Amino acid sequence: MRVEIVAVGTELLLGQIADTNSAWMGEQLAAAGIDSHFHQAVGDNQARIVLALRTALARGDAVIVCGGLGPTQDDITREAIAEVMNVALHRDEVIAARIAAFFGDRQREMTENNLRQADVPEGAIAIDQVQGTAPGLICPLGAKVLYAVPGVPHEMAEMFERGILPDLRRRSAEAGEEAVIVSRVLRTWGTSESALAAALQDRFELLDRPAAGPGTVTIAFLASGIEGIKVRLTARAGNGSEVTKLLDAEEQEVRRVLAERLGDIVFGLDDTSMEQAVADLVVEQRLTLGLAESMTGGLIASRLVSVPGASTWFRGAVVSYASEVKFSLLGVAPGPVVAATAAEQMAEGARRVLGADVALAITGVAGPDEQDGQPVGTVFVALALPERPVDVREIHLPGDRERIRQYSTISALDVLRRALLERAGSGRAG
Amino acid sequence: MRVEIVAVGTELLLGQIADTNSAWMGEQLAAAGIDSHFHQAVGDNQARIVLALRTALARGDAVIVCGGLGPTQDDITREAIAEVMNVALHRDEVIAARIAAFFGDRQREMTENNLRQADVPEGAIAIDQVQGTAPGLICPLGAKVLYAVPGVPHEMAEMFERGILPDLRRRSAEAGEEAVIVSRVLRTWGTSESALAAALQDRFELLDRPAAGPGTVTIAFLASGIEGIKVRLTARAGNGSEVTKLLDAEEQEVRRVLAERLGDIVFGLDDTSMEQAVADLVVEQRLTLGLAESMTGGLIASRLVSVPGASTWFRGAVVSYASEVKFSLLGVAPGPVVAATAAEQMAEGARRVLGADVALAITGVAGPDEQDGQPVGTVFVALALPERPVDVREIHLPGDRERIRQYSTISALDVLRRALLERAGSGRAG
Numbered sequence: 032m033r034v035e036i037v038a039v040g041t042e043l044l045l046g047q048i049a050d051t052n053s054a055w056m057g058e059q060l061a062a063a064g065i066d067s068h069f070h071q072a073v074g075d076n077q078a079r080i081v082l083a084l085r086t087a088l089a090r091g092d093a094v095i096v097c098g099g100l101g102p103t104q105d106d107i108t109r110e111a112i113a114e115v116m117n118v119a120l121h122r123d124e125v126i127a128a129r130i131a132a133f134f135g136d137r138q139r140e141m142t143e144n145n146l147r148q149a150d151v152p153e154g155a156i157a158i159d160q161v162q163g164t165a166p167g168l169i170c171p172l173g174a175k176v177l178y179a180v181p182g183v184p185h186e187m188a189e190m191f192e193r194g195i196l197p198d199l200r201r202r203s204a205e206a207g208e209e210a211v212i213v214s215r216v217l218r219t220w221g222t223s224e225s226a227l228a229a230a231l232q233d234r235f236e237l238l239d240r241p242a243a244g245p246g247t248v249t250i251a252f253l254a255s256g257i258e259g260i261k262v263r264l265t266a267r268a269g270n271g272s273e274v275t276k277l278l279d280a281e282e283q284e285v286r287r288v289l290a291e292r293l294g295d296i297v298f299g300l301d302d303t304s305m306e307q308a309v310a311d312l313v314v315e316q317r318l319t320l321g322l323a324e325s326m327t328g329g330l331i332a333s334r335l336v337s338v339p340g341a342s343t344w345f346r347g348a349v350v351s352y353a354s355e356v357k358f359s360l361l362g363v364a365p366g367p368v369v370a371a372t373a374a375e376q377m378a379e380g381a382r383r384v385l386g387a388d389v390a391l392a393i394t395g396v397a398g399p400d401e402q403d404g405q406p407v408g409t410v411f412v413a414l415a416l417p418e419r420p421v422d423v424r425e426i427h428l429p430g431d432r433e434r435i436r437q438y439s440t441i442s443a444l445d446v447l448r449r450a451l452l453e454r455a456g457s458g459r460a461g
Numbered sequence: 462m463r464v465e466i467v468a469v470g471t472e473l474l475l476g477q478i479a480d481t482n483s484a485w486m487g488e489q490l491a492a493a494g495i496d497s498h499f500h501q502a503v504g505d506n507q508a509r510i511v512l513a514l515r516t517a518l519a520r521g522d523a524v525i526v527c528g529g530l531g532p533t534q535d536d537i538t539r540e541a542i543a544e545v546m547n548v549a550l551h552r553d554e555v556i557a558a559r560i561a562a563f564f565g566d567r568q569r570e571m572t573e574n575n576l577r578q579a580d581v582p583e584g585a586i587a588i589d590q591v592q593g594t595a596p597g598l599i600c601p602l603g604a605k606v607l608y609a610v611p612g613v614p615h616e617m618a619e620m621f622e623r624g625i626l627p628d629l630r631r632r633s634a635e636a637g638e639e640a641v642i643v644s645r646v647l648r649t650w651g652t653s654e655s656a657l658a659a660a661l662q663d664r665f666e667l668l669d670r671p672a673a674g675p676g677t678v679t680i681a682f683l684a685s686g687i688e689g690i691k692v693r694l695t696a697r698a699g700n701g702s703e704v705t706k707l708l709d710a711e712e713q714e715v716r717r718v719l720a721e722r723l724g725d726i727v728f729g730l731d732d733t734s735m736e737q738a739v740a741d742l743v744v745e746q747r748l749t750l751g752l753a754e755s756m757t758g759g760l761i762a763s764r765l766v767s768v769p770g771a772s773t774w775f776r777g778a779v780v781s782y783a784s785e786v787k788f789s790l791l792g793v794a795p796g797p798v799v800a801a802t803a804a805e806q807m808a809e810g811a812r813r814v815l816g817a818d819v820a821l822a823i824t825g826v827a828g829p830d831e832q833d834g835q836p837v838g839t840v841f842v843a844l845a846l847p848e849r850p851v852d853v854r855e856i857h858l859p860g861d862r863e864r865i866r867q868y869s870t871i872s873a874l875d876v877l878r879r880a881l882l883e884r885a886g887s888g889r890a891g
Binding site: 071330348349360427 | 497786
């Protein structure tokens with residue numbers, strides 16, 4: 032079964048809203064093991080909707096068209112489907128009565144336009160409207176099928192699950208295809224996409240060979256800008272437990288290879304953020320944390336505070352943006368503030384004034400101009416861990432002002448993460 | 462000119478990311494008066510990319526394909542384009558040298574894979590890579606054209622503006638089509654979409670009538686969540702100066718009506734952020750600003766620092782997340798910290814320790830649990846202006862933890878904005 036999603040709405044083409052409906056349905060189809068090779072978006076124009084539907088039917092077995100089922104004059108998906116099916120529309124009196132009752136219950140006036148939603152192409156089956164006034168449609172076209180759902184996200188989702196997915200599953204089972212597809216994402220920071228690809232070259236080649244077993248795994252990379260690079264493992268097999276087994280084995284192997292060749296670059300799985308990874312280590316080691324931020328201006332603090340439960344371990348931050356605040360509040364010695372010494376003294380000052388076990392400090396040049404003789408992109412990160420001298424790193428980052436600040440934020444958190452990992456390791460060794 | 466956008470990436474079909482690139486390009490094309498009737502998304506599969514491109518070329522004059530230009534094995538847009546053009550790929554040594562230099566500058570190792578990005582279909586023209594390592598492509602196909610840009614959003618946007626839009630405009634002008642469509646957005650905070658619609662009802666009715674002059678204007682509302690509600694005015698006319706005249710007149714009228722019925726709710730135009738609006742007033746009044754943040758955890762500071770030139774007026778912030786930091790560093794009297802008195806003392810403390818003219822302080826309950834007997838969503842904002850007693854507001858906000866923090870941030874900035882506006886007004890009156 033190859034299913035194509037066609038989203039209808041001029042607002043999608045104009046970029047006034049992002050097409051989250053297609054993304055959501057794509058995710059549901061993948062989870063059900065049903066292939067979806069193409070998505071289309073098209074405006075509120077009958078000739079073009081017809082062309083999009085014909086294109087989709089020609090290259091797939093099923094089409095889900097989403098949107099354009101409302102009551103107003105620009106909702107013309109029903110008419111376009113009737114044209115594709117080469118049939119007329121007829122008014123379904125059961126649906127019409129239900130629409131009238133919807134307005135009656137709410138003591139709202141119904142216009143003649145509203146009854147357009149009761150028009151159904153000959154030969155199509157309506158999917159009852161539960162939440163709104165627009166019914167969905169199941170339209171058989173020979174061995175193929177065309178489904179229509181409203182574009183309102185919660186109506187679409189409810190109708191997809193109740194009326195479409197079961198029908199697709201039935202057709203898929205009749206065609207003898209039943210597979211489960213699940214993805215798992217390893218989140219990495221501190222390397223490039225090409226270095227990852229080179230490190231995992233052997234895995235690619237291995238996975239490209241005809242599968243020995245009953246399932247398959249594929250690897251893909253997703254560059255996620257300031258959030259690092261994601262390594263996505265996707266497994267396909269006959270059932271959920273086979274998929275989990277495949278993913279577990281591949282994850283273990285990928286982690287082993289990456290650790291061996293590129294170090295501690297994997298900071299989490301799936302939706303785990305860098306701040307969550309840091310928080311887990313801080314909590315595990317029963318520490319409290321304080322920050323001194325200059326160029327990042329509170330970004331590191333705001334990310335840490337977004338972790339639920341942060342109040343048990345996060346003390347706070349001094350955003351010492353002006354140099355005098357660094358001197359007076361953190362006790363930095365007057366002099367250049369984009370410097371290793373300044374970062375070191377910021378960390379010591381933050382640990383002291385915030386009463387924290389661990390302090391992370393950052394100072395640097397986000398641009399547009401250089402500062403203290405340091406070029407744009409120069410960043411000093413200092414880390415004060417218990418019972419150790421303050422450790423300072425110099426980092427050079429590319430990009431404009433905003434990107435440098437964002438990269439600095441995650442780079443500083445990664446410095447803390449790796450140091451805490453190492454501390455846990457040496458603690459265990461001792 | 463009918464332009465179709467084709468987004469490449471299996472992650473789009475699987476719903477792992479929403480296709481924001483196509484939405485962005487659709488918006489840019491509409492603003493330039495260039496039609497875009499269809500969007501497609503397709504996975505990382507050469508045969509299917511080829512099919513999507515051929516479909517798009519058949520029903521349009523130009524195609525922009527976005528994504529799949531990376532260095533790894535699953536990036537195959539170059540190969541698909543060559544197949545559609547029916548030509549071979551050749552390695553462009555100038556591009557190859559630039560990629561090698563990119564890695565050299567960053568002292569990073571280049572792999573053989575990276576040089577795949579220097580492969581160009583015969584007859585295509587490369588659009589220089591400025592930000593990343595992937596060049597774009599302009600591929601003539603008879604009278605039609607196919608453009609390729611990387612999928613990384615900021616690289617896509619930069620290359621679209623520099624390399625694609627000018628070429629499309631030239632082709633569009635040669636085809637003798639020149640309507641200019643321009644939108645202008647009034648940014649508002651502090652009211653609801655239905656209140657805006659009610660206030661502007663008369664404008665809607667007026668604009669619905671057949672236009673007397675040569676152009677048209679429409680009004681739309683875009684709810685933008687934590688960034689308030691946007692009122693978008695869109696004008697279409699024969700040339701740029703007519704469009705500007707239409708927009709100027711409509712903007713003036715909409716501002717007058719809104720100010721009369723809903724007060725100072727318009728904080729800026731187009732991309733003007735709330736922090737930029739605040740910064741303009743602070744600079745105009747030659748003030749310096751400091752913050753004390755609790756529940757927002759540095760979010761207000763990080764937004765202010767994103768304004769270019771912030772170092773001339775922004776002193777910094779104390780993120781006093783733990784209660785003891787409020788007591789020891791800001792001099793808040795021990796007691797409940799989600800309270801008007803605590804907010805007031807935080808503002809006074811921030812003004813003192815940061816040496817600022819103006820201090821804004823915020824404390825509240827982001828949840829999930831209530832605190833100091835105050836329900837989730839309760840927020841106290843205190844503002845210390847020169848030569849005035851500290852002013853404290855109590856605000857109640859809906860939503861979950863993250864939304865409350867975001868709403869609190871913009872609400873606090875709006876309190877500051879309105880107070881500075883009032884201060885400027887009373888100064889002028891005096």
